[in-house]
Amino acid sequence: MNIQNETLKHLECSKCGEIYPHTEPQNVCTACGKPLLARYALEQLAGTWQRDTLLSRPASLWRYKELLPISNPEDIVTLGETMTPLVHAKRLGETFGLTEVWVKDESRLPTGSFKARGLAMAVSKAKSLGLKALAIPSAGNAATALAVYAAAAGIAAHIFMPQDTPVFNKQTCQLAGANVTLIDGLITDAGRIVAERKEQEGWFDVSTLKEPYRVEGKKTMGFELAEQCNWELPDVIIYPTGGGTGIVGMWKGFAELEAIGWIGKKRPRFISVQSTGCAPIVKAWEEGATEATPWREAQTVASGLRVPQAIGDFLILEAIRKSEGAAIAVTDEAIREAMQLLPTTEGLLTCPEGAATVAALKQLVSKGMIEPSERVVLFNTGGYQS
Ligand SMILES: *Cc1c(COP(=O)(O)O)cnc(C)c1O
Numbered sequence: 001m002n003i004q005n006e007t008l009k010h011l012e013c014s015k016c017g018e019i020y021p022h023t024e025p026q027n028v029c030t031a032c033g034k035p036l037l038a039r040y041a042l043e044q045l046a047g048t049w050q051r052d053t054l055l056s057r058p059a060s061l062w063r064y065k066e067l068l069p070i071s072n073p074e075d076i077v078t079l080g081e082t083m084t085p086l087v088h089a090k091r092l093g094e095t096f097g098l099t100e101v102w103v104k105d106e107s108r109l110p111t112g113s114f115k116a117r118g119l120a121m122a123v124s125k126a127k128s129l130g131l132k133a134l135a136i137p138s139a140g141n142a143a144t145a146l147a148v149y150a151a152a153a154g155i156a157a158h159i160f161m162p163q164d165t166p167v168f169n170k171q172t173c174q175l176a177g178a179n180v181t182l183i184d185g186l187i188t189d190a191g192r193i194v195a196e197r198k199e200q201e202g203w204f205d206v207s208t209l210k211e212p213y214r215v216e217g218k219k220t221m222g223f224e225l226a227e228q229c230n231w232e233l234p235d236v237i238i239y240p241t242g243g244g245t246g247i248v249g250m251w252k253g254f255a256e257l258e259a260i261g262w263i264g265k266k267r268p269r270f271i272s273v274q275s276t277g278c279a280p281i282v283k284a285w286e287e288g289a290t291e292a293t294p295w296r297e298a299q300t301v302a303s304g305l306r307v308p309q310a311i312g313d314f315l316i317l318e319a320i321r322k323s324e325g326a327a328i329a330v331t332d333e334a335i336r337e338a339m340q341l342l343p344t345t346e347g348l349l350t351c352p353e354g355a356a357t358v359a360a361l362k363q364l365v366s367k368g369m370i371e372p373s374e375r376v377v378l379f380n381t382g383g384y385q386s
Helices: 041-048 052-057 059-069 090-095 115-128 142-152 167-175 187-201 214-217 220-228 245-261 279-286 314-324 332-338 340-348 351-366
Strands: 006-011 038-041 086-088 100-105 133-137 156-162 179-183 234-238 269-275 326-330 374-379
Touching: 006 167, 038 041, 038 214, 038 351, 041 059, 041 179, 041 245, 052 279, 086 220, 086 332, 090 100, 090 220, 115 133, 115 142, 115 214, 133 142, 142 156, 142 167, 142 179, 156 167, 156 187, 156 374, 167 187, 167 220, 179 187, 179 214, 214 220, 234 245, 245 314, 269 314, 269 351, 279 314, 314 326, 326 332, 332 340, 332 351, 340 351
Parallel strands: 100 374, 133 156, 156 179, 234 269, 234 374, 269 326
Antiparallel strands: 006 038, 086 100
16 A cells, blocks of 8 residues: 555644544534534644645646645545646736736536535545445535546445536436435525435535535645745635635635745635625625524525525635635626626636626726736636536
8 A cells, every 4th residue: 555644634623623533534523513624734744845846746636635635545536637727817807907817717627617626535535434425415516526526436426406406417417327316495405404314324424514625625726826826825816605615725725835834924815706696605794793694595597606504604704804805796697797708808618606706806896996906816616507
């Protein structure tokens, strides 16, 4: 066996600090019910791991292996998670009077969305722990990603998602041989069903932030961004927020990079974007609250943003607040309009969630919240699907 130097130390509750071993399957903190986060031997890495080592490694998220939770390379389940391009959207920027608008184009990943990052990590960890059946509540793209990674690993996938989930997601899950249950409700209702049945069925729950390793996959967006910006983080990140793993992951990833001495103190202002049809984080941020209240009758064209309640709400809000960012809502009408802006100016096709960041940029500029020369990064979290 090819075991590398273990850098993952343990899991720690994000709220109460309780410690859990990573050598056994873990969900949330059994003491307070909040998400567990992976902790690494950062002091040890600080003196020994140099940025230059990356230069000779493949352009994949696995290049950051020292800060990833998989220690045995044989456990890695991969479909080719390429580093995604950071595209200078010059013509789009000009239309808003900005010179430094960039798009991190996550549509290039397996399954066409950044959910591949999280599920590659969660399924690899599940494999290393010998798990045989995984269950997930999903608004769509996480289901597709779990279905294909589980198939590749030879692990069963049990998927629960809303009846009106995009056809692409329903079909891809079927094609990959997952067990799919369509429910009359939203992702939160699907989550309840998984929670009720998992024990009896012997499923391991891989819900966002109720499973500790998806966020580790998502944080690699931040690692790539830092590396692509030559270790000088941008001024603003505009991110379409559902369960919030991306924001929480990048915030965590930046702290880790600082701890090992690869970046300085500067952080981008995190702008969390939601739809006016489902904006629990925006509402909480506007009210100055540290937690969000569940959104009722959530509805939006951006299915990835249709998350009425996020278990990591306090972590999302903390990252927004500490980064001196903001949370803003855009209407579905503005999202539909923005669907054409990146294709027509840059030739980049976007998902509705990615278009929401363009609609948000427009709003931020009109409110004077971005300076003309600031470097702004929009996350196009997935590709266009009809
Ligand atoms: C899941 C999803 C989101 C929301 O991501 P979080 O990191 O969970 O907030 C945004 N866009 C797309 C395309 C998604 O699939």
